[in-house]
Each structure stands twice: as C-alpha cells, then as structure tokens.
Amino acid sequence: MNGDPGSAADRENVHRWNAGRDPEAFTALVRRYDPALRRVAAAVLGSAARRDPGLLEDALQEGYRRMLDALRGYRAESEPFVFLAGVVRRACLDTLRKETRARGRTERAAAFGESGAGESRADPEGEAERAILADRVLAALDRLAEPDRSLVYLRDAEGASVADLARAFRMPEGTVKSRLARARTRLRGMLAEEGVEP
Amino acid sequence: MRREDVRDEALGALLRRAAETAADAPGPARVQAVRLGPGDDGKIRRLGPRRIRARIAGGVALAAGLAAALTVPAVVRTRADREFLAAAAGHLSRTLIREDSSFLADLPGTSYLESAAADWAGSFFPADADL
Numbered sequence: 153m154n155g156d157p158g159s160a161a162d163r164e165n166v167h168r169w170n171a172g173r174d175p176e177a178f179t180a181l182v183r184r185y186d187p188a189l190r191r192v193a194a195a196v197l198g199s200a201a202r203r204d205p206g207l208l209e210d211a212l213q214e215g216y217r218r219m220l221d222a223l224r225g226y227r228a229e230s231e232p233f234v235f236l237a238g239v240v241r242r243a244c245l246d247t248l249r250k251e252t253r254a255r256g257r258t259e260r261a262a263a264f265g266e267s268g269a270g271e272s273r274a275d276p277e278g279e280a281e282r283a284i285l286a287d288r289v290l291a292a293l294d295r296l297a298e299p300d301r302s303l304v305y306l307r308d309a310e311g312a313s314v315a316d317l318a319r320a321f322r323m324p325e326g327t328v329k330s331r332l333a334r335a336r337t338r339l340r341g342m343l344a345e346e347g348v349e350p
Numbered sequence: 351m352r353r354e355d356v357r358d359e360a361l362g363a364l365l366r367r368a369a370e371t372a373a374d375a376p377g378p379a380r381v382q383a384v385r386l387g388p389g390d391d392g393k394i395r396r397l398g399p400r401r402i403r404a405r406i407a408g409g410v411a412l413a414a415g416l417a418a419a420l421t422v423p424a425v426v427r428t429r430a431d432r433e434f435l436a437a438a439a440g441h442l443s444r445t446l447i448r449e450d451s452s453f454l455a456d457l458p459g460t461s462y463l464e465s466a467a468a469d470w471a472g473s474f475f476p477a478d479a480d481l
Contacts, residue, residue, distance in 0.1 A: 191369035201372055208373065217412045282371050289368035308362030309369060336361060343364075350357070350364040 162232040166223055178223075182216060185236055188310060189215065192237045195305040196244040198294030200251060202287055207251060215243035227319070234306065234316040241302050285348065292342035300335035307332055 162184065168177035193212050194201050201208045222239045226232065293301055299321055306312040307328075314332075318325040343350060 187373075190373035191366065194369040194372035195365065213412060220412075282367070286368040286371035289364055290372055293365065293368070304361075305365055305369070308358055309366035311362075336358065340361065348364070350361040 159231055159233075163228050166226050166228075166232055169223055170226070178220070181219075181232070181236070185233060186212075188233060189236060189240045192240055192302075192305065192310065193244050194290070195293060195309070196241050196298075196302055197248060198290050198301070200248055202290060204251070207247060211244040211247035212240065214247055215240035218243055230316040230319045231312065233310070234312045234320050237302075237306055237310070237312070238320045245298065288346040288348050289343065292339060292346050292348070295342050296335055296339060300331055300338075303328060303331055304335040304339060308336070 162181060165177040165180050168174040169181070190208070190212060193208050193215070197208055197211060219236065219239050223235075226235045293305065296304065303317055303321065307314065307317060312320075314325050314328050318328045321328065323331075340350065
C-alpha cells in the first residue's frame with residue numbers, strides 16, 4: 153500500500169470524514185481497504201480465526217465501528233492504510249481477549265479430546281492445499297508475540313514503511329528495525345518447523 | 351536487490367498469501383478446507399444464535415454510528431443526502447456482515463440485517479415534510 157497513488161485520495165477521504173462526517177468518504181475508505189484489512193485481521197487473529205472464521209468478521213466489524221471516531225486521530229504524515237490497520241489490529245486483539253475469556257474450559261477440553269480425528273489432509277483440490285499451507289504459515293505467525301507479529305506482517309506482507317510503523321506503534325524507527333530483524337529470524341525458524349520454506 | 355531483501359520479500363509474499371486464504375469469506379468449501387486438521391471433524395461450523403445476534407447488533411451499531419455522526423447537520427440535509435446515508439448504511443451492512451456468507455444464507459429473514467441498519471439510519475432523519 154505504500155507509495156500507492158490512491159493514498160492522496162484516501163487522505164482526502166479521511167479529511168472529508170473528519171471535517172463533515174461525509175458518509176461517502178467513509179464508505180469509500182471501507183470499500184478500498186476492506187480486502188487488505190481482512191488480511192491484517194487474519195494475520196493478527198491467527199489460529200483463533202482458523203478455529204472460528206466468524207471471529208474475523210466480528211473483529212473487522214468492531215474495527216470499522218471504532219474507525220468512525222478513531223479517524224480523528226489520523227495524522228496525514230503516514231499512510232492511511234497503516235493507521236486503519238492499527239485500528240483493526242487493536243479491535244482484533246480486544247476481540248481475541250474477549251473470545252478467550254468466553255471460551256469455557258469444557259469447550260477447550262473437548263477440542264483437545266478430538267485431536268487426531270479427521271486427518272484426511274489428502275484433498276486433491278488446490279484450494280484445500282492452499283488452506284493447509286495458510287494454516288501452517290499462520291500457525292507459525294501466531295507464535296510471534298505482539299507487536300512483532302503485526303510489525304512483520306504489515307512491513308513484509310503489506311509493504312508498510314518503517315517510518316509509518318514507528319509512528320503507528322509509537323516506537324523509534326531503530327526499535328522497529330531491530331524488532332523486525334528478530335521477528336523474521338524467529339518466524340523463519342518456526343516456518344521451518346512447520347515444514348514451510350519461504 | 352540484496353539477498354536479504356529478496357528473502358524478506360519471499361517471506362512477505364508467503365504471509366500475504368496465507369492471510370488472503372484465511373481472510374476469504376468463509377463459504378462452506380473454505381471453512382471445510384481450513385478445518386481439515388487435527389481436532390477437526392470436517393463438519394461446517396455454524397454460528398450460534400448469540401453470535402448471530404451480536405453480529406446483527408454490531409452491524410446496526412456501525413450504521414447507527416455513521417448516522418449519529420450526521421444527526422446535527424441532518425436538519426439541513428436534502429433528501430438525496432439522507433438517501434445516500436441509508437445506502438451507505440446498507441452498503442456497510444452488506445460489506446461487513448457478508449450477507450452471502452453461508453451461515454446467513456441459511457437464516458430466514460436475512461434481509462432484516464439490511465433493513466434494520468437502514469431503518470436505524472433513517473430514524474435520525476425526519477421526513478421532508480417535518481423539516
């Protein structure tokens with residue numbers, strides 16, 4: 153998203169929403185960023201979203217609801233996408249916390265009890281193979297603690313700049329870089345454990 | 351490009367593909383495929399009534415938030431503005447709640463989602479005659 157020519161229009165839409173609460177501007181932002189923010193939500197929710205796909209929709213919806221007011225805090229020096237991703241990320245983390253509390257011990261025990269059932273991974277369809285690969289990649293990503301998980305995803309998968317990430321995560325650029333380097337090394341190790349070589 | 355950058359790019363591409371796959375609308379095939387793993391029985395998970403109610407309430411709250419932001423200037427808004435707002439609320443409902451998701455397709459009276467959001471948005475605005 154970085155350096156995207158659409159960013160100027162996006163900034164304008166943020167400005168229109170903040171200045172006059174123009175619903176068209178907000179809807180335009182939602183339309184444009186929904187696919188990317190969905191990916192961000194999937195990356196942040198990780199295995200929880202794989203367990204319960206509805207969780208992603210819940211978190212994203214909550215993120216958009218928060219955005220109505222949160223956009224006031226947007227400073228035009230960074231890419232709108234990174235700011236919006238930050239709002240969605242926080243909504244995902246809160247949704248995750250709520251979900252973890254709500255999941256009873258019984259359900260967790262039942263899930264563990266089912267281990268080993270339905271091991272039929274030999275689905276010939278490419279879609280199933282992609283899903284299994286995604287499963288492994290997200291499982292590895294899941295093992296990175298926040299904010300490293302979000303940093304590495306937004307930087308490497310979505311192309312957010314280090315400067316924007318530093319602003320969004322309120323840390324010096326040097327810290328972002330060192331966290332990214334450590335997170336990548338750990339992630340590569342975990343992917344190797346999952347049998348995935350990027 | 352440095353070798354390190356190439357490796358980072360490859361890692362990023364892998365992460366993005368994984369997130370894209372996981373972020374796909376959870377249709378039956380997707381859900382089933384994703385759930386083929388240890389601990390899964392291959393059944394398609396349906397949302398419970400509590401989750402569905404929460405989803406509806408969330409969609410309506412979002413549309414209401416959008417509408418509430420316009421409450422004050424509403425008195426000077428034209429019918430076209432109000433219609434646009436209702437359309438925006440409807441769009442958001444459809445986008446965010448994903449009416450085509452499998453769990454909603456199986457529900458009777460799905461259109462309640464959209465109409466509730468639009469009604470809520472519309473309730474902030476009196477009819478033209480009242481202006």
